[in-house]
Amino acid sequence: MSALTVLDVTKSYGTTPVLTGIDLHVPAGTTTALLGPSGCGKTTLLRIVAGFDDPDSGTVELGGRVVAGNGRGVPARRRGIGFVPQEGGLFPHLTVAANVMFGLPRRQRRDRARVAELLALVGLDADLAGRSPHQLSGGQQQRVALARALAPEPSLVLLDEPFSSLDASLREETRRAVTRALAVTEATAVLVTHDQAEALSTASQVAVLRGGRLVQLADPRTLYRRPRDLDVATFVGEAVVLPADVRDGRAHSEVGVLDLEPRTGDGPARVLLRPEQLRLTEPGPEVPVARVSAVDFFGHDARVSLELASGRVVAARLDGRQLPEAGDRVGIEVRGAALPFPLEEPAAEPPTGPAAGVFGLAGEPFGGPDGAPSDLDTTTWTPAAR
Template sequence: MSALALQGITKSFGTTPVLTGVDLHVPVGSLTALLGPSGCGKTTLLRVIAGFDDPDTGTVTVGERLVAGPGRSVPARRRDIGFVPQEGGLFPHLSVAGNVTFGLPRRLRRDAGRVRELLALVGLDGDLADRAPHQLSGGQQQRVALARALAPEPSVVLLDEPFSSLDATLREETRQAVAAALTATGATAVLVTHDQAEALSMADQVAVLRGGRLVQLTDPRTLYRHPADLDVATFVGESVVLEADVRDGRAHSILGELALDGAASDGPARVLLRPEQLRLGAPTGAVPQARVRSVDFYGHDSRVWLDLPGGATVIARLEGAELPLVGQDVGITVVGRALPFPAVPGAALSGAVALSAGTEMDAVPAESV
C-alpha cells in the first residue's frame, strides 16, 4: 500500500468552481473519510483521485508516483487504485467469483482458493462464489464489490458512499466487515460519506469539505471536540449554541456561568456545548430552569427538547432510562467546558439555539428550528 497526497487541487465544470485549492495527505494504511454536505465536492475529489476526471490545477501522487499534474494524467486503469461505487456496480452476467476476479490476470481468475480467501476477508462464505449478484443481499453485494477492489492488491482503495442504500442494521454490519477487511489488508483508503456517525466511527482522520474547500482535517475525536468553526460544529454532531458575554475567561449565558475550553477575548461571543453536557434535575432557584417540550426515545438514549424562558430552545441527550415527562419543569446543569467562537455581527438570537447533526446553517432563533 502507498500514501496518497493531493496538493492544490482545483476543478470547475464550466464557470462553476467545485474544488478550490484542496490539499490532502492520506498516510499509508489509514482510512480518511471525506465528509460534507451534498454538493461540497466530495465525489468530484474522489473522481480526481481515481482518474475519472482531471484536475484543472494541482497534483495527485500515489506513493512516489505522480499520477496527475501539469502535463501528466495517468489513466484510471493504470493508477493501481481500487474503486467501490455507491451501488456496488457488480456485473450482473458474472457470478460472484467472476466479479471478484474480474481485475486479475487471466491465469489467476480460475484460482478458487484465492476467491475463497477474498470472500472470507470481507466476511462472506466461500459457498457464495457461484451465485449471481441478484441472489445476494445489498450488504453482500457491497462486500463482493470490496473484495473485487482488493483482489489486485491496489495501492489505494476508494469508497464512494458504499453503505448509503442499506438499511440501518445491514449498514452497521457491512460497515464493520468493510472496516475489518481494510485493516486486515493494511489498505490506504478514502471513504466519501455524508454520514457523520460513519465518518467518526470508521476513519483515522476526517476531512471536512465545504464549498469545495477543505476546512478541517483531523482525527475524529478532535473534530468533534474542537471543530474549526461553528459551521463544522453544527454539521458534525448535535450542538447547543449559546449567546454569551465573556468576562475574565468565563462565559455568562442563559445556562449560567460556563468554563471555557480555550482562550476568548472579553465581550460578546458564541459558545458551543454538546447535548450530552446538559444534565436535568429538580427545578431549583440555584440552576437555570426549562420546560420539557418533547422527548425522542431511541432505546439506548433519548433526546429531550427544552424550552427556556424567553422562547429559546436547547436539546439534552440523556441515557434511555432518564425520561422526564412532556410539560415537566426541570433544572439544567452543564458539565464540562464550552468551546468559544466569535460572535456574529448583527445576529439577533434569543439566547440559545439547538442545532441537530448535519444542519448547515448559522444559529437562528429557536422558533425557526
Template sequence: MTDLQITAVRKAYGAGTTVLDGLHLTVPGGSLAAVLGPSGCGKTTLLRIVAGFLRADAGSVTLGGRTLTAPGVHLPPERRRIGIVPQEGALFPHLSVARNVAFGLTGLDRAARRRRADEMLDLVGLSGYGNRMPHELSGGQQQRVALARALAPEPQLVLLDEPFNALDSALRAGVRADVRAALQATGATAVLVTHDQQEALSTADLVAVVRNGRVAQCAAPQDVYHRPADPWVAAFVGDAVIVSGTAAKDEATTPLGRVALAAPPSGLREGLVLLRPEQLRLTDAAADARGTVTDVRFYGHDAMVTVAVDGMDAPVDVRVPGPAPVRPGGRTGVRVTGEGTLHPVPHVRH
C-alpha cells in the same frame, strides 16, 4: 508508505461554477479517511479526480510519492493502482461471485485467480460463496463482494463512494464494521465519501469535513466532534448547542452558567460557546438555568429534550439516557458538564 496527498485541487464546471476551490487533504498510509459534507460540496468530484475519471483544473494528487495528477500530468485510471467500491456494488450480473472478484486480476493463471478470489471472499466473510451469482446475494453481501473485487489486485488506495446508501439501517452498521476490518487486514489506504455523519465518525481514522469545495476541518473523529473548527462544523457533524459567552481565563459565562473552555483562542473575549446535547443535564436545583420543556423525542437508547431556557432567544437540546423524566410544558433546570469551545461570531454576508 502509501500516503495520499491532495494539494490545492481546483475544478469548475462551466462559467462560475467552482466545485473544488483549492482543496488540500493528506491521508496517511494505511488509514481510512472519511470525506464528509453536504450535497454539492465537491465530495464526488474529488473522488473522481483521485480515481482519474476527471481532470483537475489545477493542483496535484500524489499516492505513495507517485504523481497521479499535476499540471501537464494525468495518469490513466488503469495505471493508478486504485480500487473502487461504488454505490450498490455494481457487480457484473452474468459472472459468478468468484469471477467478479477475479475480474481485475491480470498476469495470473486461472487457478491462481481463483485462489486469490477465494482469499478475498474469506477476508470479507463470504467464504464458500464463489459459485453463487450476484442476484442470489443480499445487498450487504454484494457490497462485500465489491470490496473483495477492489482489494484483489492489491491496490495502493481504495475509494468507497457512499457504498452503504442502499442498505437498511439495521444492516448498515454490520457491513461498515466488516469493511473496516477487511481494510485494516490488508493495510490499504482508503477514502470513504459520505454525507452520513455517524458513518464517518464511527468508521474512519480521519474525518475531513468539506464545505464549499474546501476542507473546513480535518482531524480524528473525536476531535472533529469535541473540538469543531467553527459553529458550522459543529452543527453539521452531530447535534450542537450554541450559546453566547464571555470568556475570562479558562471559562466562559453563558446563559447556561459558567462553562469550562478547552484551549480558548488567544485574545478572544466574546463569542459563541459550542457544546453537545449530552453535555447538558436536567436538574431540580434552583441555582441552575431554568426553562420550559417544549418537546421530547424518544429514540429508544436515549431521548432528546428541547428546553426554552429563560432569557435565551433559541431553545437548547438536552440528550438524556432512556425515557425522558420530563414532559412538554414542565419546568426544569439545565446544567452544563464538561468543556466547550469558544469561537468568533461568524460574519453574515449580505
C-alpha cells in the same frame, strides 16, 4: 499500500468552480473520509484521484509518483486503485466468484482458495461464491464489490458513498465489515460520505469540504470537540449553540456560567456545547430552569428537547432509563467546558421555528413577563420521581 498526496488541486466545469486549492495528505495504511453536503466537491475530488477526471491545476501523487498534473496523466487503469461505487457495480451475468476473480490478475483467476480468502476477508461465507448478484442482499453486494476492489492488492481503495443505498441495520453491519477488512489489509482508503456518524466511526481522519474548499482536516475526536467554526460544528454533530458574555475567562449564558476551553478574551461570544454535556437536575434557586418540550426515546438513550426561558430550544442526550415527560420543569447542569466563538468570527445563523432542532428558536418564551419560567401546566421533575 501507498500514501496519497493532493497538492493545490483546482477544478471548474465551465465557469463554475468546483474545487479550489485542495491540499490533502492520506498516510499509507489509513482511511480518510471526505465529508460534506451535496455539491461540495467531494465526488469530483474522488474522480480526479481515480483518474476519471483531470484537475485544472495542482497535482495528485500516489506512493510518491505524480499520477495527475504537471502535464502528466497516468490512466485510471494503471494507477493501481480499487474502486467501490455507490451501488457495488457488480456484473449481473457473473457469479459472486467470477465478480471477485475479475479483480484478480489473469493468472490467479482460477484460484478458488484466493476467492474464498477474499470473501472471508469481507465477512462472507464461501458458499455464496456460486450465487448471482441478484440473490444477495444489498449489504452482501457491497462486500463483494469491496472484495473485488481488494483482490489485486491495490495501492489505494476509493469508496464512493458505499453504504448510502442500504437500510439502517444493513448499513451498520456492512460498515463494520468494510472497516475491519481495510484494517486487516492495511489498505490506504478514501471514503466519500455525507453521513457524519459514518465518517467519524470509520475514518482515521476526516476532511470537511464546503463550497469546493477543504475547511478542516482532523482526526474524528478533534473534529467533533474542536471544530474550526460553527458551520463545521453543526454539520458534524448535534450542537447546542448559545449566546454568552465572556468575563474573566468564563461564559455567562442562560444555562449557567461555563468553563471555556480554550480560554478567550472578554466580550460577547457564542459558545458550543454538545447535547451529551447537558444533564437534568431538580430545579432550584441557583439552577437554570427549562421546560421539557419533547422526548424522543431510542431505547439505549433519548433526546430531550428543552425550552429555555428565552424560548430557545436546546437538546440533551440522556440515558434512556430515567426520563422526564413533556411539560416537566427541570434544572440544567452542564458538564465539561464549552468551546467559544467570539462574535467577530462569522457564524451561521441558526434556523428558527419548532423544527429548529438543537440550536434554533422555538416560538414564544414560556416564562412570565420577567423571563422566569412559569409554573403553569408544568410538573417539577426529580430524578427519583420516575
